[in-house]
Amino acid sequence: MGSETETGAETGVVVRDSSTEEDWKSKPPYRTTPGNEPFDKKWTAHCHCGRVKYWLSRDKPLAAKFCHCVDCQALHGAPFQWAAIFEKQDLHFEKGAEGLAFYHAPDKTTAHRLPCKVSCAYCRSPIMDEGRNMVLMFPGIIKFGDAERRKLFDAQCHIFYSQRVVDMHDGKPKWSKLDGQSELMKEVERTDSGEHIVVGQARNENKND
Ligand SMILES: [Zn+2]
Ligand SMILES: [Zn+2]
Structure with a gap:
């Protein structure tokens, strides 16, 4: 595993945005400051190994969908992917950005560059896709308790169905x-x-x- 060359180097353009480099860690969904105190924990989730834990403050997602695109098939190792949309402030990670790994698909880098895929840096459980304003959580790791409660996260539709591997x-x-x-x-x-x-x-x- 040793040294890795970032794909961005291929273009010869080195982007160093020092002003915002660490800024994002102090904003939702990663901030861990006491500014979070009124956070209402409606749902709890943790990755497979338990190192990443988060809470959601909203009863149910703004929407949920199944994505059948080939990128999701590759990155999730699954025929399709289940995502639930939340606003960033609906989400609170126990340890902020600590223990998380990032992947920016457009230039194949592991920098925190939006939009990016977020996973546990240890067990690699997929956590969410982080966009500029919203996040698409992967509800497979939420502790629903029973099937009735899980229904709140039911997908309303399928997207990229033309790329499906299963009907x-x-x-x-x-x-x-x-x-x-x-x-x-x-x-x-x-x-x-x-x-x-x-x-x-x-x-x-x-x-x-
Ligand atoms: Zn983990
Ligand atoms: Zn997809």
Whole structure:
């Protein structure tokens, strides 16, 4: 493992933004200062090894979706990914940015550069995708207690369904790419003879779901 060359070096451009380099650690969702005192802990989550722990202050996500894109397949080692959207201030990490690893996919660097994927630096459990204003949590590590409570995090739709490796028959809207900005796809089932038959219409063509 030793030394690693950052891919950004390929371009010959070295970005050093010293003014904001450490700034982000003192802002949500990473700040650990007493400024957090009114934080209302509605949900608790911790990574597989337990080194990363966080709380959520909102009852349920603003939205939740399943993403079938090839990047999620590669980075999650799974056929698709389940993400729940929160605002950064809804989230509080027990140890701030400590123990977290970052990955900025566009230039394949491990710097904290937005948008980035955040995982436990030790066990590598995926924690969230951090965007500029919002985060997409991966709810697999939230302690729901029971299936009824987990329903609050149910996904409303599938995105990047055109890149799927598995067909879903759950009646939820299936967008070819981003939701609201791409084609809605129909549910298709394969018969024993290998034919494809349409078993349902994408549901929310009137977007009034
Ligand atoms: Zn861990
Ligand atoms: Zn994806």
